[in-house]
Amino acid sequence: MNDVVDSGVKPGFCIRCGASVKLAIPKGDNRLRRICIDCDFIHYENPKNVVGCLLEWQGKVLLCKRAIEPRYGFWTLPAGFMENQESTIEGAAREAYEEATAQSDDLRLFSVYNLPHISQVYMMFYGTLKDGFARANEETLAVDLFHQSDIPWSELAFPVVTDTLTRYFETNEQNKKGVYCADILSRPGEPLQIVRHRD
């Protein structure tokens, strides 16, 4: 019943005809939706996917220092909102290029994180940083390659980044990569609250 909280903006008008919208439960539905009072168009809102990747080169992992809010100045794995008409893997590769001028090889799905409190799903891939090349651009203050022992754990931007890196190094040690699923319930800067799904 509260699926309209998360849009970031209160949609007050119909995208189709410009009339006002009301909050109501459509026939055959069980949730409040924004419905046009004039043309009856229903404005469904759904979770957004964030796709990203962990790229490795000679035992080091690529991180980017964010040049944009939220979490300006913190380190992150390249990731961003998936676009229409692309696949998750294409989106992850695109984000690596947009945020770190990095090309990726052999991307495979590594983790799926639900962030229900902000209606997002993260899908993180792992692969190889092509030619070991990356360069900062307008979305990043810096890019760098980090050995496991040098990861700036206290300066990571998001719980998803912390957990993806943690899990990646664990699975390296175990020499066992599957797809890992979890719910993350905490916000950046808060103590990590995570519910790991069964393997």
Next chain:
Amino acid sequence: MNDVVDSGVKPGFCIRCGASVKLAIPKGDNRLRRICIDCDFIHYENPKNVVGCLLEWQGKVLLCKRAIEPRYGFWTLPAGFMENQESTIEGAAREAYEEATAQSDDLRLFSVYNLPHISQVYMMFYGTLKDGFARANEETLAVDLFHQSDIPWSELAFPVVTDTLTRYFETNEQNKKGVYCADILSRPGEPLQIVRHRD
């Protein structure tokens, strides 16, 4: 540049202020977006997730006969659009209940399908049909449990359903369940066009 094709409706007005929108590339972006000519609000559009599940009971799989378009009268696995403020697994369980009055146990992620031509991502889970109980409701003409040998292959609603079932029985035989990723490029009724990702 063509990420605005898929919304199902041409948004002509701003959801925030009701003024007209124009198609333009925002500063720092590289795609056409619908931007309000008055308040400059940018209307991002992103892929939607469809979550569903394959529920087994005593060696049989639960299928539902669709009572709604598209693919009215065809058989499907319970699945539908993920809602805000839920996890993928919660969404899959909800759909099983809404479409088949079915409760599920031990859901685990089974497959991730990209359908870039319609800007959707399917995430299918597998698990147990609780107490073997399911019942048709307003979204379904019938529900039934099928042995592998009885699956109505020619009457399945969507390529994702066909491929999830195929892959499920394969992995049963191999006694090996991982998470399986693929791009599906064909539409219902067309010959299956699928690009399987590397395991």
